[in-house]
Amino acid sequence: xxxxxxxxxLEGGQFTRQEIEHVLRTADDxxxxxxxxxxxxxxxxxxxxxxxxxxxxxxxxxxxxxxxxLGGDVVGFAEASSTSTAKGETLADTIRTVDQYVxxxxxxxxRIGSAREAAEVARAPVINGGDGAGQHPTQALQDLFxxxxxxxxxxxxxxxxxxxxxYGRTVHAGVEVYRxxxxxxxxxxxxxxxxxxxxxxxxxxxxxxxRETTDLEAALREADVLYxxxxxxxxxxxxxxxxxxxxxxxxxxxxxxxLRPQLTILHPLPRVxxxxxxxxxxxxxxxxxxxxxxxxxxMALLALVLGVV
Ligand code: NCD
Numbered sequence: 001x002x003x004x005x006x007x008x009x010l011e012g013g014q015f016t017r018q019e020i021e022h023v024l025r026t027a028d029d030x031x032x033x034x035x036x037x038x039x040x041x042x043x044x045x046x047x048x049x050x051x052x053x054x055x056x057x058x059x060x061x062x063x064x065x066x067x068x069x070l071g072g073d074v075v076g077f078a079e080a081s082s083t084s085t086a087k088g089e090t091l092a093d094t095i096r097t098v099d100q101y102v103x104x105x106x107x108x109x110x111r112i113g114s115a116r117e118a119a120e121v122a123r124a125p126v127i128n129g130g131d132g133a134g135q136h137p138t139q140a141l142q143d144l145f146x147x148x149x150x151x152x153x154x155x156x157x158x159x160x161x162x163x164x165x166x167y168g169r170t171v172h173a174g175v176e177v178y179r180x181x182x183x184x185x186x187x188x189x190x191x192x193x194x195x196x197x198x199x200x201x202x203x204x205x206x207x208x209x210x211r212e213t214t215d216l217e218a219a220l221r222e223a224d225v226l227y228x229x230x231x232x233x234x235x236x237x238x239x240x241x242x243x244x245x246x247x248x249x250x251x252x253x254x255x256x257x258x259l260r261p262q263l264t265i266l267h268p269l270p271r272v273x274x275x276x277x278x279x280x281x282x283x284x285x286x287x288x289x290x291x292x293x294x295x296x297x298x299m300a301l302l303a304l305v306l307g308v309v
Pocket of ligand 1: 170268269270
């Protein structure tokens with residue numbers, strides 16, 4: 001049995017299949033309990049530190065919403081420029097400080113490995129809400145939870161991941177949770193934004209079926225799920241390169257109707273223009289339901305690492 005209390009949540013690859021199933025079951029349970037009441041009291045008296053050194057709408061608000069719905073409270077910041085980071089304080093010192101106040105820390109930071117650095121100095125469990133182009137494990141579980149909610153089961157399904165697979169941390173974490181299930185992945189990206197080879201070759205050696213292509217239309221014909229992502233402008237060193245690649249893939253309603261009308265469509269959001277808004281009304285467009293599912297997943301993870309569920 002996994003000891004959840006006090007555990008750091010740092011990357012998609014840290015979970016076994018049983019642990020993933022446990023998080024999803026806990027999220028299901030908390031979601032149905034929340035249908036009967038506005039807030040639970042499982043985390044009453046506990047405090048979350050939400051430290052967002054990098055822009056965020058959904059991840060921060062859904063951590064805060066999750067903590068409030070569990071009956072707990074939140075302190076934190078949404079902008080590093082308003083904190084002592086602007087005076088030159090190190091991440092380790094900021095974390096050591098917040099650690100004196102709170103029971104659990106959720107953080108986002110532009111540097112790969114930052115959540116792990118924080119976990120090394122914090123007594124409280126640290127949950128990674130995105131470390132640069134690294135990992136985003138809570139989003140990965142939210143995505144898996146959404147696919148399961150939409151399709152019923154993951155077995156034998158074909159999931160197409162499209163867009164910026166080089167810098168996109170949601171897909172880096174995502175593949176690490178998908179690999180536990182008997183499904184197929186098709187990776188669609190411009191040549192220069194392919195998923196790092198060290199990830200794909202490791203997953204293949206672990207037995208995951210992965211195909212790579214640059215052709216979205218061909219991939220859609222066999223897709224059960226399309227997971228669309230944004231080209232990560234803030235990770236590019238060369239602005240012209242971003243301009244050249246930013247519209248590589250745009251999903252339009254006409255394409256879904258022509259190629260795969262029953263397609264389930266996910267996107268971690270924010271969307272720039274990789275899905276046209278006329279797709280939003282289609283029954284398979286699940287990206288706002290996916291947002292909602294993020295609250296249940298974060299409630300589950302917070303309650304587990306606090307040891308209150
Ligand atoms: C993603 C992120 O921040 O990595 N957004 C999110 O957390 N829902 C995706 C992105 O910014 O493209």
